[in-house]
Amino acid sequence: MPNQVHLIAFLFGAAAVVTEPAVAATVLVTGANRGIGLEYVKQYAAKGYDVIATARKPSEATELNALAAANAKIKVEALEVTDLAAVDALAAKYKGTAIDVLVNNAGTTGFPEKQRFGSIDYASFDDVMRTNVRGPLKITEAFIDHVAASPTKKVVVVTSSEGSISDVKTNRQPFYRASKSAVNMTMKNVAYGVKDKGVVIVLINPGPVDTDMMKAARGRMPLRTTELAVRELIAVTDKATIETTGTFWNFDGTVYPW
Numbered sequence: 489m490p491n492q493v494h495l496i497a498f499l500f501g502a503a504a505v506v507t508e509p510a511v512a513a514t515v516l517v518t519g520a521n522r523g524i525g526l527e528y529v530k531q532y533a534a535k536g537y538d539v540i541a542t543a544r545k546p547s548e549a550t551e552l553n554a555l556a557a558a559n560a561k562i563k564v565e566a567l568e569v570t571d572l573a574a575v576d577a578l579a580a581k582y583k584g585t586a587i588d589v590l591v592n593n594a595g596t597t598g599f600p601e602k603q604r605f606g607s608i609d610y611a612s613f614d615d616v617m618r619t620n621v622r623g624p625l626k627i628t629e630a631f632i633d634h635v636a637a638s639p640t641k642k643v644v645v646v647t648s649s650e651g652s653i654s655d656v657k658t659n660r661q662p663f664y665r666a667s668k669s670a671v672n673m674t675m676k677n678v679a680y681g682v683k684d685k686g687v688v689i690v691l692i693n694p695g696p697v698d699t700d701m702m703k704a705a706r707g708r709m710p711l712r713t714t715e716l717a718v719r720e721l722i723a724v725t726d727k728a729t730i731e732t733t734g735t736f737w738n739f740d741g742t743v744y745p746w
């Protein structure tokens with residue numbers, strides 16, 4: 489989090505207090521064109537961060553493009569998180585840029601009808617795993633030097649309570665659940681792999697949030713706003729330290745059971 493300093497500006501002989509970020513800080517958010525990712529862009533931009541906002545189809549990212557048009561600190565970049573070469577190319581493009589917070593947000597549940605035992609669509613299984621597990625792993629690997637070069641050094645994975653094996657009492661979206669368990673396991677390992685660089689891995693469950701991903705649940709369960717959820721996700725991220733690296737957090741800052 490950039491510290492805030494108050495600069496005294498003398499305008500026309502009168503003193504005015506201007507608030508500006510004291511430290512230039514950068515965040516990269518994947519899947520930034522809608523839902524939780526778009527809200528991350530809004531909130532980090534409001535804090536004065538430089539924001540690298542990735543979307544797989546920037547030409548269709550109307551709301552994100554409007555934010556970027558109004559704020560030169562927001563850069564929109566194309567990124568399909570399953571495309572290994574594209575991830576490497578983006579990391580090369582930003583070589584030398586320190587990234588304080590790398591937010592692995594992009595994710596998919598896959599189609600429920602493709603996850604029914606007895607008629608499983610294995611191509612769909614692979615797609616969910618490529619996006620939700622391989623994506624954050626590859627992005628973290630490609631950008632680790634950018635993150636390690638920053639003062640903050642945090643990698644966030646927007647995971648899910650659906651990845652908690654101890655929570656499972658029904659057969660529901662097994663691809664998605666498996667992918668979130670797997671990304672937790674993968675990134676907990678990475679946490680130990682990068683600890684000597686001082687990089688903190690933060691796994692967070694955002695809880696049920698009112699986005700396209702949860703549109704089928706609208707009216708059937710309470711959904712929290714993206715505004716509230718992202719405020720909580722950022723608060724948990726801010727509190728995470730190298731001592732807590734690899735922890736699976738709930739949005740309220742408590743530890744979530746594996």
Ligand SMILES: NC(=O)c1ccc[n+]([C@@H]2O[C@H](COP(=O)([O-])OP(=O)(O)OC[C@H]3O[C@@H](n4cnc5c(N)ncnc54)[C@H](OP(=O)(O)O)[C@@H]3O)[C@@H](O)[C@H]2O)c1
Binds near residue numbers: 518567568701
């Ligand atoms: N909403 C919830 O209640 C909830 C709960 C627990 C966890 N989460 C997690 O929170 C994260 C964000 O979810 P959300 O609710 O904001 O979902 P969402 O509204 O469906 O948005 C998903 C975002 O991920 C992007 N994405 C999906 N596959 C991608 C790929 N292969 N490459 C690049 N981008 C890709 C989408 O891009 P396109 O627009 O191009 O499809 C979109 O920007 C996900 O990881 C999700 O699992 C959400």
